Amino acid sequence: MASVTLEIQDALAVVTISNSPLNLFTWEMLDQLSDIIDEVTAAPIRALLLKANGQHFSAGADVPAMFERLSTHAAEAHLVRHIPLMARLQELPIPTIAAVRGLCLTAGLEIVLRCDLLWASETAQFAQLEAMIGATTLLGGAQILCERAGPARAMEICYSTSIYGVVDFEKWGIVTKILPDAELDGDAVKFAKQLSKGPTRAFQATKRLIRAAAQDGACAADRLVGTVGAPLLETHDMRAGVKAVAEHGARNFKGKFTFQGS
Template identity: 45%
Template sequence: MSHTKYEAIGDVAVVTLANPPANLFDAGITDGLAEGLRRARSEGKRAMVIQADGPIFSGGADVNLFAERTAVEAREMFEEVLPLIGAIEDAPFPVIAAVHGLCLAAGLEIALAADLVIAAEGTRFAQVEALIGAATFLGGVYRLAERCGSARALEIVFSGDQYPAEAFERWNIINRVVPADRLREDALAWAQRLAKGPTRAHAVSKALVHHSLAHGPRATDRYLLDAAIPLFETRDMQHGVGLLLRQGSREFLENHADVVFEGK
């Protein structure tokens, strides 16, 4: 049984966690997220929002999944779940996590897999796994370190404490904090703006960032030639360059927000 809902709003896919009241991660949520990503790709969506019903984004994984499970069984479980993190990161369009209430453990790890995170005022974040003697099994600690540095990431994970959205914004873990009553509206507006952009170029930018984090800037300088140069033959880049040449630099830069690309 899926514990998610899928909406198509123009070129934007919205996947909603729907396992109230705590939106605990179980097979219904992980399978639903994976299916939402597959559907968005097959429908040619150009941006995605991951949000949640109920009073909180997610309280983490259902701890019943951990009870009386051997290491062998746990490995099999996480080998099935971990590809979901990669699927979010590798989506060929921008992914925005819109979080509220509490964003804990697996919920935070899903948010960290998104490209951008927008949070409602009052949201609190934590990696609480250490409180039960566990590690961040979906890669939370090192994805935190990518965003805020190793010392701050280890502080967050070692303590298990809850941190306000404003602190996570200040530490560059999340992008924006907005009034709670505007969360869905602002997240959707952001996604719709990105969906009007050069989707293939955005996908290349994502790939370059992930490659550099894994292999370093010098190796990515070489990878860039294979990944980015083909953009010269896309309709979007030809359209953008043509507009710039016709309008001139000043007019183009002043009105660039009005430029709409095809995503091709």
């Protein structure tokens, strides 16, 4: 039985981690996630929500299953396959949101950091614990923390192996919204469905500009504005939006690139 599953609700992909009791990750679960990203990419999906069953999002990697007696050659083969998976999740051309409660450690944190938005419950706790077993963040956690919170903070999180509360992670710009535990899943689904009905191509353009600015600075993003912004005028959504403003009517976003009538 798969520990990572996909449910499609209209144009929303809901990806759920389920490996009780602590949702520990294995290489096989990462392969399952990779297959799901393939499905999402091939389907008319316009937003993605990543969540988990149980009290905890994930207590991290199943260390014995993943690393015991693993050779350097075998480890490199796994990482060569799975680091691109993390990049593919991060670069999906649709809005992505992770909903986290309880523990979100090591591999679990590295995966949710690849989502555009990280919503967390009031009891959520985060950590990169890899240094405790003499490892670094093998799925890219250190570099994404650097991008979101700055290099010094990323080093502190990875060096210290401390467990941080949700308030600190929000203050540092890693968590984007804090919610009561009882409201997390419902509000996250509601917001993700709202995004899935929005101007998908505009979201894609915005995401591309923000990624360019985060990686190479605002000037790099400026150079892309014409390339990613001008084609939006040919989309159904922008034409519908402009018409709605002109006529004081309702917007009717479809997520389509080519305008197909009024």
